[in-house]
Amino acid sequence: KAGVTQTPRYLIKTRGQQVTLSCSPISGHRSVSWYQQTPGQGLQFLFEYFSETQRNKGNFPGRFSGRQFSNSRSEMNVSTLELGDSALYLCASSLWVRSDTQYFGPGTRLTVL
């Protein structure tokens, strides 16, 4: 069974631009969560989607948004990029929503110049 896939793997953007990252969960998984990983803040939860509905949101500004499609694929969007948004963005999928094992993808490395 294929793992979680994320595209693109690498992105370079400039301040003020916006970016969309994509995540395809493991087949059959319906919950998708997004995390940001930086050297300074570590791994931080962004949001979680299940059945196209956001179930949980972390402490990030409204510039960070996401959505989930009927096939469970998910996208996250960051608008008006700031230098501090440079990070590894990780997507994780799980079968269900209740403390279920989350499997991570390889991440998208975003660099904001």
Next chain:
Amino acid sequence: GESVGLHLPTLSVQEGDNSIINCAYSNSASDYFIWYKQESGKGPQFIIDIRSNMDKRQGQRVTVLLNKTVKHLSLQIAATQPGDSAVYFCAGSTGGGNKLTFGTGTQLKVEL
């Protein structure tokens, strides 16, 4: 607020020895814990998880121990191999949700 992880930043062990990586959490309502291994350039890889109604769980060469009294969990790796070299994270969640709070990670270095 909730926090997870009072890791040592680096742990060095000899190949073949057992490794113990420790983690502490602050929220007594945390009911699910999970350990991940992350190698350079890769996403976190699931190792083992444990729910709060258990004290111990074993996998292949790994054991997780949960002490709810002192809010502490540990990951034991038996017969540590060079391929075990990575950063190890513990994470926890509360209330049956999938929102994970991660610790800061421990770099495990395996010396030959």
